[in-house]
Amino acid sequence: QVQLKESGPGLVQPSQTLSLTCTVSGFSLTDYSVHWVRQPPGKGLEWMGRIQSGGSTDYNSALKSRLSISRDTSKSQVFLKMNSLQTEDTAIYFCTRGPDYWGQGVMVTVSS
Amino acid sequence: DIVMTQGALPNPVPSGESASITCQSSKSLLHSNGKTYLNWYLQRPGQSPQLLIYWMSTRASGVSDRFSGSGSGTDFTLKISSVEAEDVGVYYCQQFLEYPRTFGAGTKLELK
Numbered sequence: 001q002v003q004l005k006e007s008g009p010g011l012v013q014p015s016q017t018l019s020l021t022c023t024v025s026g027f028s029l030t031d032y033s034v035h036w037v038r039q040p041p042g043k044g045l046e047w048m049g050r051i052q053s054g055g056s057t058d059y060n061s062a063l064k065s066r067l068s069i070s071r072d073t074s075k076s077q078v079f080l081k082m083n084s085l086q087t088e089d090t091a092i093y094f095c096t097r098g099p100d101y102w103g104q105g106v107m108v109t110v111s112s
Numbered sequence: 113d114i115v116m117t118q119g120a121l122p123n124p125v126p127s128g129e130s131a132s133i134t135c136q137s138s139k140s141l142l143h144s145n146g147k148t149y150l151n152w153y154l155q156r157p158g159q160s161p162q163l164l165i166y167w168m169s170t171r172a173s174g175v176s177d178r179f180s181g182s183g184s185g186t187d188f189t190l191k192i193s194s195v196e197a198e199d200v201g202v203y204y205c206q207q208f209l210e211y212p213r214t215f216g217a218g219t220k221l222e223l224k
Contacts, residue, residue, distance in 0.1 A: 035213075044204065044215055044216070044217045044218045045155075045161065045204055045206075045215040045218075046215070047206075047212050047213040047214065047215070058211045058212075059212075060212040061113070061212065062212075094160060094161075099151050099153070099163045099166060099206070099208070100163045100166075100172060100173075102160035102161060102162075103160065104160060105160055
């Protein structure tokens, strides 16, 4: 069955770079896009970006200068990297396949 | 970017009553192909969002027929008939006509 699981550090210092991994199973990254969505504590959902089945990417313009999404199809992994982190980047980060399959999310806190 | 604006519910909602959640988009989500590019999600406490409705009015697999979606190109309604305890959470609308995908701020449903 389709599954997605996010992993990464729970704590990142301000101004540092966040690196997250989304490991998928039950489908191929060459057949489906994978998206990243984040949710600050107690707040709503923000679409961050996606990597398409062909490998091209789309980003939220508000994050584009800091955000990079890539993948390793052989490992069924999608990567998110975002630099210059600030406290307002504290959030749960989800990876999704389309609208109907979501990972459990990973909580990232930006704090010194 | 397309702005999604959600209405509030007169919480708490008595169990067994119906509830309607509104969502408005700043641009028509009706495509020339006749489809309306709107999703509805429910995020239960502590969980990832779950897709309820896509194409404005099509229920996702396994979703109760107590949930129904309707609307026009810019004004949308999610109706929940006979609200139950499992319906408690935050409801989000999302447009998928354009990138960046954008969500409404969410509408909280509490049960009486």
